[in-house]
Each structure stands twice: as C-alpha cells, then as structure tokens.
Amino acid sequence: MMILLVTVITYVFYLLTKKLNKRFAFPLFHPLLFTPLLIIIVITLLNIPASEYLDGATFLTHMLGPATIAFAVPIYKHLSILKKYLGLITISITAGSLIAVFSSYGLSLLLHIDRSFLVSVLPRSITTPIAMEVSKEIGGLPTLTTVFVIITGVVGGIMGPSVIKRFAITSPMAQGLALGMSAHGVGTSKAMEYGEQATTFSTLAMIFAATITIVWGKLLIPTLVAFI
Template structure:
C-alpha cells in the first residue's frame, strides 16, 4: 500500500515539476532538482524514512538498466553525425572524460573530502544511471553520485552558453561537445535550445563520454 502510494506520488510530483519547468525554463528548476526537493520535504513532513519510500521507489530504479541500454537508439539514429565528425567527437569526449575524472579527483583530494565522497564525485560528468553504476563499481555511493551528476548538469546548462559566447566558442561541434561531455542529458536539453545540430552532437558526446567513463573510471582506481 505504502509502496503504491510512494510510486504514484513520485509520478505526480514529476509530472507537475515537468510542467513548471516547461513554463519557466530556468535551469535551477530542472525537474530532477525540484522533484527531489518536493519529495524529500513531503517524506519528512509525514515522518517517512527513505527505506519506506523505496518500497515503491525501487520499481523505478529497476528501469534504469534498460534505460541505459536504450541510449543505443539515439546513438544509432545519429550514426551519420557520428561518422561525419568521428575524430573531433572522439577527441573531445575522450580528453573531456579524462579531464573530468582527473580534475574532479584532484580537486576533491585537495579539499580533503571523505574517500566515499571522492569516489562518488569521479563519474559526475556522465548521465545518472551510468554514473550510479560506475560509483557502485568503484566504491562510491550511487545516491551521492546521482546528486553530483545533477549539480554538474544544472550548472553546465546555466553557465555554459555565457562562457561559450565570451570565449568565442561558437561552432556546433564545440558547443555540442562541451555541453554533452560536461553536462550529459541536462546539457543536451540546453543544446537543443541552441540548435538541432548542437543537440545531435551533444547527445552523441554524452553517450561517448558515458562509454569512455565506464572504461576509464575503474582503470583510474587501479593506480
């Protein structure tokens, strides 16, 4: 009973927050951030624990695996974009991923963050479900990883376009690679506002980054 109501509540909140975002379109209002806040507030109002919430929530988590598999579809649909810009895209996402992992790790160590936090920060530049899987594999906390992914997405989408403009980063390939490699799905949504080509490149960049991060993150911890 509690499971069904938690599941239903999550869906209702999500639908409402989606509407809110569609109306105002401000990056801080991305549905993942607002929905999370609203649900945490309601849970604490009713003195419900996360464990009780997950009786219903786990059904959605089960769908994350197949959702990652589904990412093959946009990659396939954009195969001609991928082929045409193969080298620029491979270069930007490969080095972007290395720089993302490296700078995250370095900065986190610099601030003496707890080990589990460091390991949850490492996969922050890739799409949530993949980041959570990577965090699990390298000894981080999947939930924390999902939160950092959200932060990377929101801030990338918020400041990306201004930074690009200031630094004369203005080709579709530059903008698409930057947003996709740093801010995954949320960045790709922003890229769509800037153009179809930017969005196609961003979604390919996001998928390539996820592939590279899955390959590189575990390697890094061997060092």
C-alpha cells in the same frame, strides 16, 4: 499499491515543476532539484521514511533502462554525423573525461577530502550504472558515487544554459558534446532543448565518456589513488 501511489505522486509533482520551470525559468525549478525537494518535504511531513518511498519508486527507476535504450534512435537517425565526426568526438571526449577525473582529483586533494569520498568522486561525470562499476573497481563506495553522479547532473543541468550562453557556444556539436560529457543523461536531456543534432552529440558524448572512463578506471585511476 505503494508503487502506483509513488509513481503517480512523483509524476504529478514532476509535471507541476515542469510547468513552473517553463513559466519562470528559474534554476531552483529544475525538475531534478525542485521535484525531489517537494517529495522530501511531503514525506517528512507525513512521517514516511525515505526508504519506503524508494521501495515504491522501483517502476520509475526501472524506466531508466528503456529510456537509455531509446537513445539508439537519435544515433541511428544521425548516423552520418557519427561517421563524419568520429575522430573529433573521440579526441574531445578523451580529453573531457581526463579533465573530469583530474579536476575532481586535484580539487579534492587541495581541500583534503577524505579518502573514501575522494575515490568515490572520481567517476562522477558518467552515467550512474557504469560509474558504480568503476567506483567498485577503484575501491570507492558505489552508493556514494551515485550521489555524486546525481549532484553532477543537477549542477550541470542548471549551469549548462548559462555556460553555453556566456561562452557563446553556438555549434550544436560543441553544445551536445559539452552537456553529455559534463552531465551525462541529465545534460543530454538539457541538450534536447538545443535540437536533434545537439541531442545526438550529447548521447554519443555520454556513451564515449562512459566507455573511456572504464579504461581510466583500469589504467589511470589506480595510480592516482595510490598517491593519496
């Protein structure tokens, strides 16, 4: 019963946010920012604990699995792109994932962030389930990493269009790789607004970033962590 209720309410708020977002195109109305805010306000007013809402949300969270699998379709449809750009994607994403780890690490050291936060923030640029695995492996707190991954998605999804516009990034290849590398699935959902090619590159970026970051989790990050 709770599952049905939570699913319906979340879906209605989500549709509402999408409408507002279409009408006003204001960053606050990003579905991953405004809808959760609405839900938090409603459950607080009704005195429902967040854990109860989350228990009811299992169906929605479960759908992340099939939704991820669905991205095989654009890759299959644009297989020629993958073959042609394999080298370029590998280099860009190897660099991008290194930049993600090192910039998070450097900025955290600079601001004297606590060890548990610092370690947990390092895999923040990749898709949640793999980020949790890497976090466990390097001695972070997987749940805290999930929070940082989601924040990364929200921030990346909101700033994506302005970055693309400001730096006049016109090639769908660069748009897709940048969005998928910097903001995983949320960036990829943004990439869909830039067309099928951008979506394909973004999906590939997400997959490559996750795979390469697993390698950094074994080879590079333990050394960085040892210096803290």
